[in-house]
Amino acid sequence: MTKEKFEILGNYIKDLSSETPDIETFLYVRDRISKxxxxxxxxxKAIKNKMIEINTKFKFEEKxxxxxxxxxxxxxxxxxxxxEQVKDKKELEKIILCDVQTEIYPKLEEALLNVLKVSGYPNIKFEKKVNFEELYSQRMN
Structure with missing residues (x-):
């Protein structure tokens, strides 16, 4: 990982939502959450002085x-x-879509899993880790 290309100044949960409208839905979802x-x-979005705000949204839902x-x-x-040395648009795109994501993913995954646990779904695990390198490569091809 090329940490010298960027520095994370801070991160936080900007928005959080867990919606289960009623007990019937809860019981139904509990049996189907694996789907x-x-x-x-x-x-x-660029802020200023070579600073960027990156918002990563994870949605976990029934398709x-x-x-x-x-x-x-x-x-x-x-x-x-x-x-300052990062001038190339492609390099910047990779930092935003891949490098930063790879670094923050463990925290983000843990936060979402904690929300699911306290929302009444304690045994949820994501089958595989998100590979942002792979996603980025697919997007470029």
Missing amino acids: YQLDIDISS EKVKKKSYFEIIYSTIVKIN
Whole structure:
């Protein structure tokens, strides 16, 4: 990992949502939560002085059209300062979409799993870790 290209100045949970409308939904979802899938959305915005706010959104939800479903979402905001030597747009894109994500992922995954646990779904685990290098490579091809 090329830490010298950027420095994480701070990160925090910007928004958090856990919605289960009623007990019937809870009981239904409890039996089907293994069908839920994780969606990732990354957005960024330049602040100033080579600083960027990166928002990583994890949505964990049922993809099928069912009436009873729960909804879980976390938006994790990371403030990074980009090194002066980074001039190339592609290099900057890789830092935002790959390098920073790889670094913050363990914290973000733990936060979402904790939300799921305290929302009544204690045995949830994500089957595999998100590989941001791989996702980035796929996006570029």
